[in-house]
Amino acid sequence: MVFSEFRPLDEKSLVEYIKATPILSSKLGDKFDDLKIKEVGDGNLNFVFIVVNDSGSFVIKQALPYIRCIGESWPMTKERAYFEALVLKEHGRLCPEHVPEVYHFDRTMSLIGMRYLEPPHIILRKGLIAGTEYPLLAEHMSEYMAKTLFFTSLLYLTTTEHKRSVAEFCGNVELCRLTEQVVFSDPYKVSQYNHWTSPYLDRDAEAVREDNVLKVEVAELKSKFCERTQALVHGDLHTGSIMVTHDSTQVIDPEFAFYGPMGFDIGAFIGNLILAFFAQDGHADQVNDRKAYKEWILKTIDDTWTLFYKKFTVLWDAHKDGPGEAYLPGIYNNPELQKLIQAKYMEDLFHDTLGFGSAKMIRRIVGVAHVEDFESIKDAGRRADCERQALEFAKMLLKERRKFKAITEVVSAIKQLQT
């Protein structure tokens, strides 16, 4: 340990820290004259430094005891870095292709040293705004979700391993509370932090707060979020937590991780793709009407679920005689039964995915933290039109999710709105 007490680092003290940390300084060939350090944290919560010289590079992420984008008036445990490091390592073990390697973790300093995802890696959300296609995105994300969710669930773990891990992640309660507040509570009541494209969406925001049917459904989702320890979920899997190139897809920022419902992750990803879709009309111009791009987004949504379904059930079949204690082979030992239980499991998961995805969409339009997809649409009236479409779709999907039997039906419903 380099510093015996926590202190927030700046570019200067970081050099001192690196010099005193062999695992980090060795990445730089122990040379410090050509060192470049840049703070790039564009996220909401933490500080991120990129450290590069001719010999190597890494990223340093540090959590401070409050929420960065709000300030010290909203305290938040810096222990979140501990859980983030734990999950980067655990999900990295399960799916090394899509999680940056952790080089170093310092609990006192709430500091993680990890692989620098060098350019042309950019945040997926920015790529979606720019209209860039990522042909492997669905393939990679479905792989990441299938592996991390399957292997941390009772389909693979014993009850003993599962409960041990559940207990550990109960410690990340402050971050769970933050999610409860910003996803499941604030959008449905008057809250100082809420905002929206006003005055255009004033009535729409009010309608959300007054929609009893919606609130009953949101309560059900919240109770699953709080009570269902189905798998070790990332907890914040929106398109701002994914860095991409044409060939690479890397999931970062799992500080909200805990044992929760799988659909919370899959829904976050798909819900944010749907937001990206509805934002496209706001990005369209005379050079690019974004029509083809919108088709690509819809295809990516379809592929994500379809591939996830396939990969997840393939893992299940492959490990059905493994350690997992949910469905013992002595009981669920015939192919017909195996088909039945999988169909039921996946149908429930699909409905959870649509529910959580919708809740994530709603909160990005009338809650505290918005998304650049919409925020970058300069004209407020145009932005509000896009947001309203997304909001209406999300409300419908949340309420009617159990009627949807396949992802193609969801895609068709989106398409229909556009005609």
Next chain:
Amino acid sequence: MVFSEFRPLDEKSLVEYIKATPILSSKLGDKFDDLKIKEVGDGNLNFVFIVVNDSGSFVIKQALPYIRCIGESWPMTKERAYFEALVLKEHGRLCPEHVPEVYHFDRTMSLIGMRYLEPPHIILRKGLIAGTEYPLLAEHMSEYMAKTLFFTSLLYLTTTEHKRSVAEFCGNVELCRLTEQVVFSDPYKVSQYNHWTSPYLDRDAEAVREDNVLKVEVAELKSKFCERTQALVHGDLHTGSIMVTHDSTQVIDPEFAFYGPMGFDIGAFIGNLILAFFAQDGHADQVNDRKAYKEWILKTIDDTWTLFYKKFTVLWDAHKDGPGEAYLPGIYNNPELQKLIQAKYMEDLFHDTLGFGSAKMIRRIVGVAHVEDFESIKDAGRRADCERQALEFAKMLLKERRKFKAITEVVSAIKQLQT
């Protein structure tokens, strides 16, 4: 601490232990010449000593590192005593009228000292076999369940308190595993521990093992048992864990406690009442045809759920502006909405109750541990007839539970079987 290491007590070493434990010896006025000690453990797992003299009394329960009724070949952590003591205290705090007071707990010795439930207290199951009516049973049990389940759920707790408690009870994993095995697994596969009234029920037991629809439903219940941290449940709330007199109802033996679905407790109680009902024909004789008693059992089933529903929702209404974070007053603030969410919550809980109750019935007929209600019917053919009726009813109820909208419909379905 009296003994520095764990050792199983016998009647002699127990005296030594009491003498060295002021809180216990003072209960006896520090007099030991007129001491009477009797081991009465009729349960499956532990040793229970009744200690009495002229000045006072208590019960000493000690857990050994194996399952008593099987022996050392089935090891089981003696740490279960720690969780039992914890829950006796916590449930006792929430509902002191129906939980015996804990005087002393010694973790090293896995030993609990608690109030002796003096005669005429008897185990409820024995009273049900004898045909004794307990006019306050439904009132008391619904009170116990409403209070212990409500106050340990997110309807009353903050997320922070809830997750802290969930984490603690993850430690009771060995007992959860035992339940998983004996309730949700063994009855549905060939297992060395299973037995049934053979040869009469050979085909029935086989039918359970070959019923795909039943197995799919059991899997859903098991997953709720393993993943849903709804409340601090007793975990073993059958009629052998309740001691009664005409006026008193006391719940003992919560060593299986953990954060699980509320319906697991309510179902255990109601399911075991249904077993008692179906056993009555085996106890009927020329003196007593048990017809009136059967009516009383059905009324008690009806009253239990009806009163539970009432008491639970009264607690909910009374504390809707309290610390609980499931339904924030800022969102669920109008009477219509409050009605909607309660109706939904209670309907789900009702179906869970019927599901878990049925699973508990099935396992008592074709699993490892049977119930005295049936075992005490000497004639095997007669016993098998009673058991088969109970088994058929339980299978139907488990599969069709979502079609039942009220407890009266369950009672009617039982009655119909008898005509």
